[in-house]
Amino acid sequence: MSTDTNKKAFSRRKFLQRGAIVLGGSVVASYLGCSPMRRFTAQKAENMDLPASISSFQPDFWFEVLADNTILLKSxxxxxxxxxxxxxxMLAAEELEVPIEQIKVEHAxxxxGLIDNINTGGSTSTASLYEPIREVAATMREMLKVAASKQxxxxxxxxxxxxxxxxxxxxxxxxxxIASSTKEWDIPKTPALKPKSAFKYVGKSVKRIDLKPKVMxxxxxxxxxxxxxxxxxxxxxxxxxxxTIxxxxxxxxxxxxxxxxIIHEGExxxxxxxxxxxxxxxxxxxxVSWNTPNKTQQADLIKLVTVGNGKEVNVQKEGKARSIIEDNQAEVFKxxxxxxxxxxxxxxxxxxxxHVEADKAxxxxxxxxxSQVRDMVAKALKLKKDNIDVHTPLVGGGFGRKATKGNFVEAALISKAVGxxxxLFNSRQQEFQNGVxxxxxxxxxxxxxxxxxQIEAITHDQATPDMILKTLLNGNDIVLKLLGSDFISAGHGASIMYNVPNKATSVWNTDVPVPISIWRAVxxxxxxxxxxxxxxxxxxxxGKDPITFRTDMLHDKEDKIAQRSKKVLETLAEKSAWKNQKTESVGRGIAIANDRKTIAAAAIEIEILEDKIKVKKVTHVMDVGQSINPEGIKQQVESAIMMGISAALxxxxxVKDGQIEQGFFSQYPLAMLTDVPEIQVFILEGDDIPYGVGEPPLSPIAPAIAGAxxxxTGKALRSLPLRLS
Amino acid sequence: MKIDFKINGKPTSIDVDPNMPLLWVVRDELKLTATKFGCGQAMCGACTLHVDGEALRSCSIPAEFVAGKEITTLEGLSKSKETTDGDLQLHPIQQAWMEEQVPQCGYCQSGFMMAAAKLIKDNPNPSDDDIKNGITNICRCGTHPRIIKAIKRAAELQNQKP
Known part of the structure; x- marks a missing residue:
């Protein structure tokens, strides 16, 4: 093996290694604003293997060998x-050649250590670090070997x-x-990674490493x-x-x-x-009494967010869909x-x-x-970024809410005021009414x-406020202008995935007078x-079976997504016993989605009991590419099924008079134990690299229930939540 | 006001406002943080603990209510009898929660486990419907299907014990 000539002295037992990954935003920002380019970018955004969003200016990925021979990974x-x-x-243990029990993980x-440059989201974490973690672990293993060979x-x-x-x-x-007795390290070139056939952990179910503390x-x-x-x-x-006050x-x-x-500084x-x-x-x-300049009513929001209103950005155009639809309005199904x-x-x-002190926090x-917290607090306190130290304990659920506005800036200002x-934490009412x-x-x-x-032509027009660019990137208007619309998140999934000769999709972007952000599956x-x-x-x-109708439109042999989708649907038909006669009181529906190359589909059986929709059974099939922890994936699918039922039903x-009307759980019901259906989960591996699994299983749930x-009943319910009357 | 009670078997005395919710007595005064704040309105169950064997939502119980009573939180659910490997002897609910790998974010799980421990004590062979209707806690990660499995498994474990 060859080693680099440069030697680095390491502080104590810490190892650092190259881990530079493309900056997330730069992929987006480098395209121009003309419409074919926008369309290209939209397609790119939908299909892209999302980068890990880890900054290249801080390219250190930290492992630490502890005295008891466990290895700490700073996530x-x-x-x-x-x-x-x-x-x-699992990924670290695989290349480090240590039992998984010997790996500890905590947040950087x-x-x-290295922290995320934008945020954790988009179901990208494990997929985007699949290679980097193994590369760093393999390199570290070789560094230890080199040190031992010298000793x-x-x-x-x-x-x-x-x-x-x-x-x-x-x-x-x-x-x-060896780590404690080595002062100078040779950094070898990254060795070849283990082939799939040699995996000890990857692809096999492992119990969550955070299970015990969460149970105890x-x-x-x-x-x-x-x-x-x-x-x-x-x-x-x-x-x-x-x-305002x-x-x-x-x-x-x-x-x-x-x-x-009592602190009273402005608002x-x-x-x-x-x-x-x-x-x-x-x-x-x-x-206290309030000035209430925002008079928004629910009807205003509905009117604002309507196709035809706002700025249209064409994100998909194949064939002559628009003119075919326009010229044949009498025959068009709309x-x-x-x-x-x-x-x-x-x-x-x-x-x-x-805790804010004179020159640090x-x-x-x-x-x-x-990293966003660090930037926002630094700005609010007028301190240098480097003087803000942000620590993240375990997070009790995020779903996008903790990717943006929190109350950390307020906490910092209050700490500064009292020394x-x-x-500081929100009440549940503040979570509901002061949220995004x-x-x-x-x-x-x-x-x-x-x-x-067969479908000859299809068009989809989506009206939506942008969900991500203004909130996550602190209102980066230049990027927004270049893109014309936020199709990275809001337009995500807007394009038609089927092999139809003529198809077109537009996103109609509007601003709404309510704080908007991302929500799981965006x-x-x-x-x-x-x-x-x-x-x-x-x-x-x-008059076609909904599975056959779809598989007939997934005929392009060159289209890998279409072929994987077809396989998912065929598996779904088999596992859900789709062809079997169903009971008369049961309705069945299906849906499928391609969420950045993860293909997820669900077949759902419902009954109507006492005028209420009751989900009886969910069969879920998902092609994840390479699976890492099948039991972990299954947990995410179950999670998505429950959140999907919750959102669907x-x-x-x-909003009323400029106020979010719901302030308590009793006014905003969520899925409960009584909503749990029979669940079957099947995982397919249609590729050699892993794709995301946190969000993709969610999207098919609501349309599959509506399909059922x-x-x-023969009745199409076209608004969420689904209500029979 | 001075209030005396037992918590996880330990005699305890505190001096607090009698109206302070029990949740904050447990978390902020006694530093037992397994019991969580979720809504403060007894709607989500994250703060569920046991008072004299009853599963209660501690965010909505005044401190004075527990005078002379026995409180159990998740920290005290398992017996403190040390086994050979130094681990606690796990309560069947915690054992089943491990086996079925229930938690995701984990935040609501303490409340669910305390509600579930009470449920299997009262009903040693609960059906799915008994569980679904008996526990009204909220979980946003969607661990519900595993909670049902784990409670049934815990009931089995409980019934196997001599």
Whole structure:
């Protein structure tokens, strides 16, 4: 093996290695704004193997060999329940030649390793780090071998790495021993990675490495974290969107027991006290009235988000779909679909602990984007980025909510005002009413059927506010102007995946007067509901079985996605016993989605009991490419099925007089144990590289349920949540 | 107000506002953080713990209510009897939760486990419907299908015990 000539001295036992990965945003920003380019970019965005979003200017990926011969991996991506730490540990164990039990994973902090440059999201974590983690682990293994070969004076080829121990003849040394006795390291070129046939872990089910702490109650979230001498703060926020203070009287609150300080700086109002209870009791004694400049009503939102309104960006154009549809309006089948606003309702509310000192700050926060937190806090405190240290404990659910606005900036400002560490967290009502929301969408689908009952031309127009560019990238207007519309997230999944000769898709981008952000599966969720519901209606119209109708449109042998999709549908038909006679009281529906090369499909059986839609059985088939942890994937599919049922049948957020109408769980019902259907999950491996699994299984659920209702009642429900009357 | 009670078997005395919700007594005063805040309105069940054997939502119970009573939180659910490998002897619910790999983000799981422990104590052979109707906690990660499996497995484990 050849080694690089440059030698690096390492601080203690830490290893660093090259891990530079393409910066996420740069892929997007490098295209021009003319429409064929936009279309190209849209296709690129839909199909791209998303980069890991790890910055190239901080290219260090940290492993640490601990004294007990365990190896600590500082995760650059955030564990919020998806199971990525377990996947990372598997990948590291695979190349390091240590048992997985010997790998520990924790989040990197901004001062202790490589962190994500944008945020953890888009189901990219494990897929994007599939090679980097193994490469770094393999390189580290070789570094240890080189060190041992020098210490022992033996050829490197005689050294074996096994179970965290190096050996050569009679000589043996643990990784920890060689790491602590080596001062200078040679960094070898990255060795060849193990072939698939030699995998010990990858592709085999492994128990989550965070299972035990979560079962024993020792897992620590932001809510459970503390700093010495910490105080508690409760924020007073307007329950109205854009509401500002009209009148305020804090005198009663100031007299409340345990209150240390009332902060009132512009619109920032908070009570700081020794305990949360004291702060919370005091904040309720503040007399306040609000200016309510935002008068938005639900009907305004519906009107704003309507196809034909806003800026049209063409994202798919094959053949002459628009002119065929226009010239044959009498024969065209046309339908409209809507999805509502929704909230994330993650169980751990947004919380942050801040300790601001003269020239530095420490922030403990459950976030999907520690680097964004660092930037935003630095800006608010007028400190250098490097002087803000962001630590992320386990995150109690994200679903996109923790990728953007939290309360960490407020926590920092309050800590600065009182000169002590402060813990701040939202009430559930603040989560509902001071949040950022999945926007409502509108879809118009049109198709012309030829004389053989095949789709000759199809168009999809989607109206949506942008979900990501303004919020995640802090309002990067230049990028937005270049792209014309946010089809990276909002338009995600808008294009028609079937092999139809003439197809066209447009995204109609509008601004809405409600704070908008991303929600699990982002654009895939509304787009799949609309397109797949339409396909189910078309199948019924031409009298074809909905699976056959789809497989007939997946005939292009050169189209790898089409071929993988066809296989998924055939598997779904077999596993769901689709061809068997069904009971008369049962309706069956299906749907499929290609979410950045992960193909997910569901066959769903429903019944109507006491005028309520009841999901009885879900058969789910997903082609993930290379699977890493099948049991972990199964967890994500079950999770997506439950969230899909929840979104399809229960969830709707509405606005009235400039206020989100729902403030409590009782006003925003979620799926409960009573919603659990019989579930069967099947995983296919249609490729050699892994694709995302966190979001893709979600999108087919709602249209498959709607398809089952259509099958049972003959009635097409075209708005979410699905309601019989 | 001084309030005396037992928590996880340990006699405890605290001096707090009698109206302070039990949740904050447990979390902030006693630093037992397995019991979680989810909504503060007894709607989600993340704060479920046992008071004199009843599963209650501690965010909506005043501290004075527990005077003279016995509280169990998730930290005290398993017996502290050390086994040979030094591990706790796991409560059947925690054992089943491990076997079925229930948690995802894990945040709501303490409340679910405490509600489930009470359910199998009262009903040693619960049906799916008993479980579905008996536990009304909220989970957003969608661990529900595994919760049902784990509760049935826990009931089996409980019934196997001498």
């Amino acid at each position: 650059p991506k955030i564990e919020m329940g998806q199971g990525i730490w377990t996947g990372f540990a 902090s901004t001062s202790s 022992w004076g033996v050829a490197i080829g005689t050294i074996k790495a096994e179970n965290g121990v190096l050996s050569s003849g009679n000589k043996k040394i643990t990784y920890a021993e 109650g020792t897992a620590k979230y932001t809510m459970d974290s503390e700093l010495p001498d910490m105080l508690y703060a409760v924020l007073l926020q307007s329950p109205y969107i854009d509401g 009209k009148t305020i009287d804090t005198s009663e609150a100031a007299k409340s027991s345990g209150v240390i300080k 920032l109002v908070a009570v700081v006290a020794k305990t949360f209870y004291a702060a919370d009791s005091a904040v309720k004694k503040i007399n 339908q409209e679909y809507r999805t509502p606003m929704a909230t994330h309702a993650q169980m751990e509310v947004n919380a942050a602990i801040a 420490t922030i403990i926060v459950g976030t999907q984007g520690p 002590k560490p402060v813990k 929301y999945r926007p409502n969408t509108h879809h118009v689908l049109q198709a012309k059927i030829d004389k053989n009952g 654009g895939m969720f509304p787009n799949t509901f609309a397109i797949e519901s339409f396909i189910n209606e078309l199948a019924k119209k031409v 229960h969830e709707e957020l509405t 209702i259509l099958d049972l």
